[in-house]
Amino acid sequence: MDLGIAGLRVLVTAGASGIGRETVEAFLEEGAQVFTCDVDGAALATLPDTVGRVVADVTDRAAVSSLFEAATQAMGGLDVLVNNAGIAGPTGPVEEINPEDWDRCLQVCLTSQFNCARLAVPHLRRSDNPSIINMSSAAGQFGFALRSPYAAAKWGVIGFTKSLSIELGEADIRVNAILPGLVAGDRQRRVLEAKAQRRGLPFAEVEKAAFSYTSIKSYVSARQLADQILFLCSPRGRSISGQAIAVDNDMRMLA
Secondary structure (H helix, E strand, O other), X not given: OOOXXXXXXXXXXXXXXXXXXXXXXXXXXXXXXXXXXXOOHHHHOOOOOOOEEEEOOOOOHHHHHHHHHHHHHHHOOOOEEEEOOOOOOOOOOHHHOXXXXXXXXXXXXXXXXXXXXXXXXXXXXXXXXXXXXXXXXXXXXXXXXXXXXXXXXXXXXXXXXXXXXXXXXXXXXEEEEEEEOOEOOHHHHHHHXXXXXXXXXXXXXXXXXXXXXXXXXXXXXXXXXXXXXXXXXXXXXXXXXXXXXXXXXXXXXXX
16 A cells, blocks of 8 residues: 655654664655654664664753754655654552652653654644654553553643644644554563562563453554554545554553
8 A cells, every 4th residue: 555655754753663663664665754863872873774863862852952953954844753752661659659760751751742742843834744643552541550650641642642633733733642552572571570570470470461451462563553653644644633542452451
């Protein structure tokens, strides 16, 4: 299927690994122009040919300003922002969570999206096919015991997404959130390992419990998430905005 996105000007945050990398590669395969950033310069260097890439922490507003200046100059504008940056945050009961860990989790998972969106919008207003994709999580729909900072941030992403969709609709800028479930990869494994350690249980038992709440008993791949993102950013997704779209094998809760 030709998605009609050749030449689309795309900025993906945290594009050096995981979902971000798959998204970068998927857009490149469709002929889009892609600019990306990450805090991991070594991983950035291993990406396929992009229009540009910079080492940047999207919680740093000065760095974000420099990122947007570089990206829009390199691509001659902007059509798509993919707010992908995120961290797992701490695992533990709320009374034991270090306030600095709480702050950092919300800064990366939520405030960074504001930092980028506020600079993206003036450019998106001049686009013929403008959209913003914000990465949320199943934790933003169900909550997540022992992961309150992460869940709070991801719920916030959904509120931010819906508000922007309403606010920017007059400019035909569509804004959607993606809610991944259990995603294959090291990050998901570390989350389950942390919960297993906290509860004094074997990893296999915690993993089995997690899958007991999904209809399809398998991990979601990063490429499946990238495929959904590309569709939403293509002309075929023009009528989809303000949605929190779960890609989670029909998850009913998080254990």
